[in-house]
Amino acid sequence: MNTRARILLAGAVALLLAAVAVGYVTLAADRTAATGRPAGAAPLSLGADGSRLLLVGDRRLSSTALADPNGPRQVGELECVRSYAAGGTVVCAHPDSQWSYRILVLDRDLTERKSIPIPGLPSRARVSPDGRMVAWTTFVGGDSYSGGGFATRTGIYDTATGELTSSLEDFAVTRDGAAYRSADVNYWGVTFGADDNRFYATLSTGGKRYLVEGDLAARTVRTVKENVECPSLSPDGTRLAFKQAVDGDPGKGWRLSVLDLASLQVTATAETASVDDQAAWLDDRTLAYTVRDSGGNPEVRSTAADGSGTPALLVAGAESPAVLHPSGL
Incomplete structure (x- = not known):
């Protein structure tokens, strides 16, 4: 091969390599835009390799090792604004568009089941311990729990029967031992008991917020205690983590607290930042929850349920924590 031919061949090879490189970069960029993670990033694992923490970060479902929560994070393709998981079921509040959302009920492989x-803007999502029941809350008027003038809608879906309760607002209410009806009743923040029938939630009416205990089969709720919002039942079923309005005024923020269901005694946790979240239990002693800075950026922290110790950062830039166990989420 003469010198001219070698030069032409070298030039052609260089152009081919450049085209391949450009194509690879373009493909990687497209993949990042489509999936929300860089090309080559680890796929999302839901506990097969040890207990993990399910999260939402930058509107993508993700997980991290519970033993090293601020370590490497696995980022999935699914876009969610809220999520939770238990008993082999994952719930994702998925945006269809800027103002349109749907609840996706997924299995442990993130395959869609329902x-x-x-309606409205999703704010809470929950799954019962065995994965059968799924609940969610949306704002359908207003956008904050911190004042009046907002309306919520809370729904429940039974994955075993397919029964959908679109709203709790037609449940019969017993307040302070007497039947109660009012057009201003709102519900939010459902948490389920182990039997898939009993649940707890917040009921708002007449400017007051109550913890209610509900019976799904009977379609009834009864008030238990005032100033209890976004309850979260402990794994042993004896306590509820919740946010308590400071001085009874949500405009002053919320203190993360724990209610003993037998005595109705309240214990404030060591977290003094305002916690506008439905906390999750990492175990029977420890809570995980989201705190936002002045710019609205989230981080997941943990603190002891008995009020001892000091709050700790678990994961920066994330929210909606839920523990995933290898034995079944």
Whole structure:
């Protein structure tokens, strides 16, 4: 091969390599835009390799090792604004567009089992311990729990029967031992008991917020205690973590606290930052929850349920924590 031919061949090879490189970069960029993670990033693991923490970060479902929560994070393709998981079921509040959302009910492989269009802006999502029941809350008027003038819608879906309760607002209410009806009743923040029938939630009416205990089969709720919002039942079923309005005024923020269900005694946790979240239990002694800075950026912290110790940062830039166990989420 003469010198001219070698030069032409070298030039052609260089152009081919450049085209391949450009194509690879373009493909990687497209993949990042489509999936929300860089090309080559680890796929999302839901506990097969040890206990993990399910999270939402930058609107993507993700997980991290519970033993090293601020370590490497696995980022999935699914876009969610809220999520939770238990008993082999994952719930994701998925945006269809800027103002349209749906609840996706997924299995442990993130395969879709049910899709439910919902009104308004999702704010809470929960799954019962065995994975059967799924609940969610949306704002359908207003956008904050901190003042009046907002309305919520709370729904429940039974994965075993397919029964959908679109709203709790037609449940019969007993307040302070007497039947009660009012057009201003709102519910939010459901948490389920182990039997998939008993649940707890917040009921708002007449400017007051109550913890209610509900019976799904009977379609009833009864008030238990005032100033208890976004309850979260402990794994042993004896306590509720919740946010308590400071001085009874949500405008002053919320203190993360724990209610003993037998005595109705309240214990404030060591977390003094305002916690506008439905906390999750990492175990029977420890809570995980989201705190936001002045710019609205989230981080997941943990603190002891008995009020001892000091709050600790678990994961920066994330929210909606839920523990995933290898034995079944």
